[in-house]
Amino acid sequence: MKYWKRYTKDEQNKRIDAALQKNVNFLTDISLGYPASKLDETVFSSDAPFLKDSPLLRSFVNNPNNIGCHTTGVSEEAFVGTQQIEREVLQVLAVDIFKCKDENFDGYVATGGTEANIQAMWVYRNLFKRKHHAKQEDIVILCSEDSHYSMPKGANLLNLDIAFVPVEFNSREIIESELEKIVATQKENGKKYFIVVSNMGTTMFGSVDDPNLYAKVLLKQKVDFKIHIDGAFGGFVYPINTEKTTVNLSNKHISSITIDAHKMLQAPYGTGIFLCKKGLIENVLTKEAQYVSGMDLTLSGSRAGASAIAVWMILFSYGAYGWFEKISILLMRTQWLCDQLDGLNIKYYRHPRMNIVTIHAEFIPNELALKYDLVPDTHSGNHKWLKIVIMDHVELDDLIAFVDELKVLKK
Ligand SMILES: Cc1ncc(COP(=O)(O)O)c(C=O)c1O
Numbered sequence: 001m002k003y004w005k006r007y008t009k010d011e012q013n014k015r016i017d018a019a020l021q022k023n024v025n026f027l028t029d030i031s032l033g034y035p036a037s038k039l040d041e042t043v044f045s046s047d048a049p050f051l052k053d054s055p056l057l058r059s060f061v062n063n064p065n066n067i068g069c070h071t072t073g074v075s076e077e078a079f080v081g082t083q084q085i086e087r088e089v090l091q092v093l094a095v096d097i098f099k100c101k102d103e104n105f106d107g108y109v110a111t112g113g114t115e116a117n118i119q120a121m122w123v124y125r126n127l128f129k130r131k132h133h134a135k136q137e138d139i140v141i142l143c144s145e146d147s148h149y150s151m152p153k154g155a156n157l158l159n160l161d162i163a164f165v166p167v168e169f170n171s172r173e174i175i176e177s178e179l180e181k182i183v184a185t186q187k188e189n190g191k192k193y194f195i196v197v198s199n200m201g202t203t204m205f206g207s208v209d210d211p212n213l214y215a216k217v218l219l220k221q222k223v224d225f226k227i228h229i230d231g232a233f234g235g236f237v238y239p240i241n242t243e244k245t246t247v248n249l250s251n252k253h254i255s256s257i258t259i260d261a262h263k264m265l266q267a268p269y270g271t272g273i274f275l276c277k278k279g280l281i282e283n284v285l286t287k288e289a290q291y292v293s294g295m296d297l298t299l300s301g302s303r304a305g306a307s308a309i310a311v312w313m314i315l316f317s318y319g320a321y322g323w324f325e326k327i328s329i330l331l332m333r334t335q336w337l338c339d340q341l342d343g344l345n346i347k348y349y350r351h352p353r354m355n356i357v358t359i360h361a362e363f364i365p366n367e368l369a370l371k372y373d374l375v376p377d378t379h380s381g382n383h384k385w386l387k388i389v390i391m392d393h394v395e396l397d398d399l400i401a402f403v404d405e406l407k408v409l410k411k
Pocket of ligand 1: 111112113114115117148150201202203230231232233260272
């Protein structure tokens with residue numbers, strides 16, 4: 001690991017102070033032009049004693065705006081300190097976790113996975129339009145039926161068609177013959193450009209699609225395509241415990257990734273991350289954003305610099321090895337649950353590198369599902385699956401209590 005280190009609390013405190021000092025200080029500096037300020041002093045006092053020990057709360061009160069993209073071109077002068085913190089976050093993710101070449105990435109901290117996925121689809125739609133003069137109706141979004149609803153939401157916003165590839169019921173793997181059929185039909189319908197979203201941890205199952213399968217089929221059909229990875233859930237799990245994987249930016253077919261820090265990393269909401277290889281994000285330059293220095297390459301507009309600080313603090317509190325240990329413990333707990341379910345002959349799906357266990361609903365009475373707050377695949381009352389996500393707070397004691405109740409039912 002080149003960048004993903006562990007810093008003491010004291011080192012973090014100093015580093016964040018230094019970053020905040022490089023930003024404009026609305027309390028002490030003369031700054032007349034921005035429609036921005038620190039948080040309201042009457043409500044959020046700048047000298048509350050507990051702020052001394054909390055760099056994150058201090059940065060919330062300072063209220064930096066990381067508007068724009070800070071991996072390319074120029075950025076707002078007023079927030080250079082927290083922009084640098086954001087670059088360090090992106091560097092750890094792009095280079096150390098997702099094996100991108102140094103300096104060969106762009107990205108930003110978005111509001112969440114939904115925005116990061118839409119940003120990716122927006123980049124590719126515009127790329128196909130600009131580079132190949134594609135018409136709107138020549139482009140289609142392609143993803144599995146297990147994909148998150150941000151893909152149809154994005155299709156709707158971007159006014160693009162979308163096609164869903166069926167997966168095999170038990171393995172949740174994309175069915176190659178169905179993928180071939182769908183691509184052929186789309187081609188017949190005039191589609192020439194495919195925006196693929198390949199999952200690295202689906203919402204309901206934690207299943208991981210094979211992006212190389214998409215590439216194989218699309219190359220065979222001789223159509224143009226770009227592949228985005230939706231690692232909103234799995235981005236801080238799958239690559240951490242999977243040594244030999246090509247689901248990253250070293251893969252020539254993969255151009256961008258979504259990773260949510262507000263899921264597995266337990267960062268505050270508003271910390272979805274968009275990453276892409278160099279040369280792509282310029283396709284969504286909003287040059288009308290003239291009042292923003294460097295203009296804007298993001299979907300967000302204004303966004304909290306404190307979000308980047310929160311992600312930075314978590315990454316550098318653990319370091320690469322600390323995070324590997326944490327994920328290993330969660331995976332051991334997941335395995336324990338799977339072993340118990342096997343012993344009870346209860347059917348479920350689990351990707352071996354992920355921390356989601358999705359149980360066939362017929363094995364779980366409704367009262368038990370409600371008592372333990374299991375999440376169904378649909379709230380229509382017609383669900384086939386119920387999932388357990390082994391997060392930090394889902395401890396072995398909780399799982400033992402749940403399994404004990406299942407054992408009683410089986411008697
Ligand atoms: C795989 C996947 N992608 C995208 C999202 C959307 O993330 P957000 O709710 O942060 O917008 C989710 C949310 O659960 C998800 O599981």
